[in-house]
Amino acid sequence: MRIPLLNASGCLDALTAPTVASQLDAFVTKTVTPLPREGNPPPRIAESDAGMLNSIGLQNPGIDAFVHDTLPRIAELAVPIWVSVGGFAASDYSEVCERLDDEPSVDVVELNLSCPNVEEAAESVTELVAAARAVTTKPLYAKLSPATWDVAESARAVEAAGADGLSLVNTIRGLTLDAGTRRPSLGRGVGGYSGPALRPIALACVHACAEAVAVPIVGMGGVTSADHVLDLVAVGASGVALGTILFSDPWAPRRIRAELDGSTTATGVPSERRIHDFVPETTPRRRSSAK
Amino acid sequence: MPCDTVSLGGREARRERLDVLGAEQIGPYTLLRLERGELEPGVPGQFFMLEAPGRPLPRPMSLCQAPPGGLTFLLEPVGPGTRSLCSLRPGDAIHVLGPLGNGFDLDVQSPLLVGGGVGIAPLPYLAEALGDPPALLGFRSDRHAEVACLLPDAEVVVEPRLVTDLLPDDPGDVLACGPEPMLEAVRRRASGAQLAWEAPMACGYGACYGCVVEVGGRYRRLCIDGPVLRDVA
Numbered sequence: 001m002r003i004p005l006l007n008a009s010g011c012l013d014a015l016t017a018p019t020v021a022s023q024l025d026a027f028v029t030k031t032v033t034p035l036p037r038e039g040n041p042p043p044r045i046a047e048s049d050a051g052m053l054n055s056i057g058l059q060n061p062g063i064d065a066f067v068h069d070t071l072p073r074i075a076e077l078a079v080p081i082w083v084s085v086g087g088f089a090a091s092d093y094s095e096v097c098e099r100l101d102d103e104p105s106v107d108v109v110e111l112n113l114s115c116p117n118v119e120e121a122a123e124s125v126t127e128l129v130a131a132a133r134a135v136t137t138k139p140l141y142a143k144l145s146p147a148t149w150d151v152a153e154s155a156r157a158v159e160a161a162g163a164d165g166l167s168l169v170n171t172i173r174g175l176t177l178d179a180g181t182r183r184p185s186l187g188r189g190v191g192g193y194s195g196p197a198l199r200p201i202a203l204a205c206v207h208a209c210a211e212a213v214a215v216p217i218v219g220m221g222g223v224t225s226a227d228h229v230l231d232l233v234a235v236g237a238s239g240v241a242l243g244t245i246l247f248s249d250p251w252a253p254r255r256i257r258a259e260l261d262g263s264t265t266a267t268g269v270p271s272e273r274r275i276h277d278f279v280p281e282t283t284p285r286r287r288s289s290a291k
Numbered sequence: 292m293p294c295d296t297v298s299l300g301g302r303e304a305r306r307e308r309l310d311v312l313g314a315e316q317i318g319p320y321t322l323l324r325l326e327r328g329e330l331e332p333g334v335p336g337q338f339f340m341l342e343a344p345g346r347p348l349p350r351p352m353s354l355c356q357a358p359p360g361g362l363t364f365l366l367e368p369v370g371p372g373t374r375s376l377c378s379l380r381p382g383d384a385i386h387v388l389g390p391l392g393n394g395f396d397l398d399v400q401s402p403l404l405v406g407g408g409v410g411i412a413p414l415p416y417l418a419e420a421l422g423d424p425p426a427l428l429g430f431r432s433d434r435h436a437e438v439a440c441l442l443p444d445a446e447v448v449v450e451p452r453l454v455t456d457l458l459p460d461d462p463g464d465v466l467a468c469g470p471e472p473m474l475e476a477v478r479r480r481a482s483g484a485q486l487a488w489e490a491p492m493a494c495g496y497g498a499c500y501g502c503v504v505e506v507g508g509r510y511r512r513l514c515i516d517g518p519v520l521r522d523v524a
Contacts, residue, residue: 016497045501
């Protein structure tokens, strides 16, 4: 079984690095919101011993410019396109999803329900998924935060609300201080923590959710090698996304694909669930029948 | 891994594991010499992402010198990443990605180089490309000023004197790199100056949106639109 490799949203710009995006089985866009957003004040990046913090704050051109300018250029790459959708209210999610529903080049919509760098929507993740579900026929993936006591409960709730798959996990909120001033390194104070430290957390979340729901799961968090990919698959992921590793190694997708092709390591029991863009001709209109 | 050329930010870059040829101490700084491999040195002011052993993220460094078969970087050990880089010795090897970003525009009539502290890093390579134009360098101590040996003909000041004290009334085409307050001061005195800025950066090729600076009221990625910017508002 070929394991699909994607990028984590916000970790690759297909327009500045087209040859990197082309190495992937699907390209996931940076999160799009209804209106343009300038994002958070710098500094936006800080490093810790076992990972990094980001505080980008959903900088994006807004759905109008995305649909008119960005999307057609990404579509030229001939890589399946997942569009990450964000917002600050259920109406934001439904507005963007409704616009994307008319775009044939969009294969999957991923709902960013868990950005640690902006204010949360007032509604629950279940209500946000339901709002998106009501206006789109595209496969819907819910990207959940690991910062919850029972992520499986959230997974069951978003599945019941109409999610076709899960993306696990987003970054987790963290803080670093400047060594000289003991003040926060980032302009906004806290940021989203990613990288190697996130990997055991992601494994625990994927494991818990795979037992709780029937929909396919894209696993992500600190993956830097084929072994890490196989770990996530062993606990129930049907596809794996690369995040922080892309910053230090744009060639990581190709390297990890080669490692996977040459791997003789047992993969455990590969999930029979298929992520949606991988078999686009059988993409269901609503709930997945993948299991 | 193969070292393929890949388009990053509209430019051709390569990533390769390069041997450390030498690490020379100059005052508090380290001049790190790497083999060049198949990497292009690029335009002065462009930068490379240097793997900092043991750290999750690479560090952006502009090229200091491009001797035959080599790439040389000027480093100041100010944090865990730069300390890791400064501790490299011959026999070590690190991954390097580049060249990246926009370098200096070399089409200038009367160039004047202005540098401060470790910000003089891109100036030796720039001086070579421009035929050794006049240069003004500022440092915080005599020990830091030892690194002015990389630009033997430069005028040098040490704090409390500032490099901007040396700027003539009509400075010509200023090309500058240094700490932010110095660049701000240079900008006030020399309109149209080309300024090389710095920002924390995760990727160096437009992926992370971490290195933004405000340009004309908008946040722009320094790695793609810079690091050399003209007339930053």
